[in-house]
Amino acid sequence: MDSSRAAPRSRPPWRRPWLYTALASVAVVGGTAAGTVYVKAQAHSGGGAVSSAATPSASPSAPASEEESVEPVAQPTVDHDAQLADAVELVSAEDTAEVSVAVLDLGSGESATYGDGVFDTASIVKVDILATLLLRHQDAGTRLTAQEKTYATAMIENSDNVSATALWRIIGRAQGLDAANERFGLADTEGGDGDLWGLTQTTAVDQLTLLQEVFGDDSELSEDSRSYLRGLMRQIAVGQQWGVSAAADGSAWALKNGWLPRSTTGLWVINSVGRVTVDGDDYLVAVLSKGNSTQVKGISLVEAVARAAVSVFTR
Numbered sequence: 001m002d003s004s005r006a007a008p009r010s011r012p013p014w015r016r017p018w019l020y021t022a023l024a025s026v027a028v029v030g031g032t033a034a035g036t037v038y039v040k041a042q043a044h045s046g047g048g049a050v051s052s053a054a055t056p057s058a059s060p061s062a063p064a065s066e067e068e069s070v071e072p073v074a075q076p077t078v079d080h081d082a083q084l085a086d087a088v089e090l091v092s093a094e095d096t097a098e099v100s101v102a103v104l105d106l107g108s109g110e111s112a113t114y115g116d117g118v119f120d121t122a123s124i125v126k127v128d129i130l131a132t133l134l135l136r137h138q139d140a141g142t143r144l145t146a147q148e149k150t151y152a153t154a155m156i157e158n159s160d161n162v163s164a165t166a167l168w169r170i171i172g173r174a175q176g177l178d179a180a181n182e183r184f185g186l187a188d189t190e191g192g193d194g195d196l197w198g199l200t201q202t203t204a205v206d207q208l209t210l211l212q213e214v215f216g217d218d219s220e221l222s223e224d225s226r227s228y229l230r231g232l233m234r235q236i237a238v239g240q241q242w243g244v245s246a247a248a249d250g251s252a253w254a255l256k257n258g259w260l261p262r263s264t265t266g267l268w269v270i271n272s273v274g275r276v277t278v279d280g281d282d283y284l285v286a287v288l289s290k291g292n293s294t295q296v297k298g299i300s301l302v303e304a305v306a307r308a309a310v311s312v313f314t315r
Contacts, residue, residue, distance in 0.1 A: 080110060080111070080112035080312055080313075081112050081113060081114070083112065083312045084101070084103070084112040084113070084114045084308070084309060084312050085114050087308035087309070087311055087312055088101065088114050088305055088308050088309075090308065091301065091304045091305055091308055092304070093301050094291070094292065094293055094297060094301075096267060096291040096292070096293065097289060097290070097291040097292050097297075097298070097301060098115070098117055098289065098290050098291050099114075099115060099287065099288065099289040099301060099302070099305055100113075100114060100115030100116065100117050100119065100203065100204040100287075100288050100289075101113070101114050101115065101204055101285070101286065101287045101288075101305050101306070101308075101309045102114075102204040102205050102207065102208035102285075102286045102309075103208070103283055103284065103285050103286075103309040103310060103312065103313070104208055104211075104212065104283065104284040104285075105281065105283055105313045106215070106216070106275075106281075106282040106283065106284060107281050107282065108313075110313065111208070112309065112312055112313075113204060113205055113208075114204075114309075115204060116203065116205070117203070117288075118188065118201050118202070118203055119201070119202060119203070119204075119269065119271065119288040119289070119290055120198065120199050120200070120201065120260060120262075120269045120290065121189075121192075121197075121198065121199075121200040121201070121202050121258055121271065122198050122258030122259055122260035122269050122270075122271055123159050123161075123164070123198065123256065123257065123258035123259070123260075123271075124202075124207065124256050124257065124258040124271045124272070124273050125177075125192075125197055125198065125200045125202075125258070126155050126156055126159065126164050126256060126258075127156070127210065127214065127229070127233070127256045127273065128177060128180075128181065128186075128189070128200070128210060129155070129164060129167050129168055129171060129177065129197065130152050130155065130156060130167065130229055130232075131180065131184070131210065131213060131214065131221060131225075131229060132171045132176055132177050132180035132181075133148065133152070133167055133170065133171050134221060134222075134225040134228070134229065135180050135183070135220060135221060135225070136171060136176070136180075137225075138221070138222055138225060148167065148170070150163075151163040151164075151166050151167050152167065152232065153232060155167060156229075156232035156233060156236075156256060157232055157235050157236055157237055158237050158240075159237070159240060159256075159257070159258075164197060165195055165197070168195065168197045169195070173191065173194070173195070173197075174190070174191025174192060174193065174197075174200070175191070176191075177191040177197075177200070178190060178191050181206075181210075183220050184209065184210060184213050184220055185209050185213075186202070186206040186209055186210060187206065188201075188202065188203045188205070188206050189201065189202040189203070189206045190202075198258070198260055202288070203288070204286045204287070204288050205286075207273050207286035207288065208284055208285075208286045210273075211273060211274070211275065211284040211286060212284065213226075214226055214229050214230060214233075215230065215254075215275050215282075215284055230254055230275075233254035233255055233256055233274060233275075234253075234254040236255060236256070236257075240257055241255075242257065242272070242299050242302075242303065243255055243257045243271075243272025243273075243274070243287070243299070243302055243303060243306065244272045244273065244274045244276055244285040244286075244287060244302075244303075244306040245272075245274070245276065246303035246304075246306055246307055247276045247278065247283070247285060247303075247306040247307045247309070247310040248276035248277055248278060249277065249278045249279060250277075252276070252277035253274060253275065253276045253277065254274050254275045255272060255273065255274030255275075256272075256273055256274060257270075257271065257272045258270070258271040258272075259271075259295055259298070259299075261295070262290075265291075267290065267291050267292060267293060268290075268291075268292040268293070268294060268295050268297075268298045269289070269290045269292075269298075270289050270290075270292055270295065270298030270299055270301070270302050271286075271287065271288045271289065271302070272285075272286075272287050272302050272303075272306065273285070273286040273287070276306075276310060278310060278314050279314065281313075281314070283309075283310050283313065285306050285309055285310065287302045287305050287306050287309070289301055289302055289305075
């Protein structure tokens with residue numbers, strides 16, 4: 001294996017309105033400060049062109065029955081969750097595998113989620129461990145020690161387990177992690193027992209929330225803390241540069257992966273979280289999976305789901 005709650009802050013997804021184009025014979029006659037457009041329906045007995053002028057051609061003495069009818073134009077929203085579900089359903093997966101994903105368009109603030117299961121974190125919890133350590137130092141007005149920086153670099157860039165265990169103990173194990181996560185807004189994440197940090201339980205939605213703490217502006221972490229953590233996530237060891245990075249259009253990504261064969265089932269937990277850039281736009285993506293027969297198949301599943309998630313906003 002790669003390793004051995006107060007109410008969260010609400011971050012409701014924004015919805016981008018799509019406008020329907022009316023193909024009827026209508027003319028725009030006015031609007032409101034809120035942006036609602038009103039149209040005037042006009043009946044024509046002949047085949048002549050319909051004027052779009054604001055001044056009606058009808059006589060001022062026209063009876064009330066011939067006056068304009070005014071109704072607002074519908075502005076429906078996009079169901080990104082449904083689009084994501086459709087995209088993920090097209091991904092080939094083993095019968096034993098279960099996957100969940102959450103994605104956020106940092107530019108628009110729109111998000112989508114698929115699946116609500118609880119998963120073992122494996123080594124993606126290392127981002128949470130370091131975020132907790134940084135928060136503790138912020139509260140105390142201190143900086144990471146030289147030894148802590150050495151541990152942090154090895155833990156994130158190389159996924160070193162010994163370093164993770166050392167920092168896990170420094171933050172107070174599960175109790176320290178859970179306390180920090182309450183402030184970060186993670187509602188369904190619970191630290192592993194004892195030194196079993198890799199068995200911390202989490203959801204894709206919670207991991208997306210944590211990514212917002214690292215890559216967003218509205219965060220419990222200071223700019224210096226966020227910048228430090230982001231920098232390490234951009235320098236992952238070559239052999240570990242898989243996962244959500246598959247959705248990026250090049251090397252513009254920052255991530256942390258986790259992989260763990262469960263001794264009870266022999267099946268693999270494969271997770272990946274991070275930020276990817278596509279056509280200049282940034283997306284946060286968290287993909288969690290379990291029940292994979294091999295590590296390779298799990299990685300393939302996670303990468304395919306990451307691409308499907310980002311496609312909801314880029315296609």
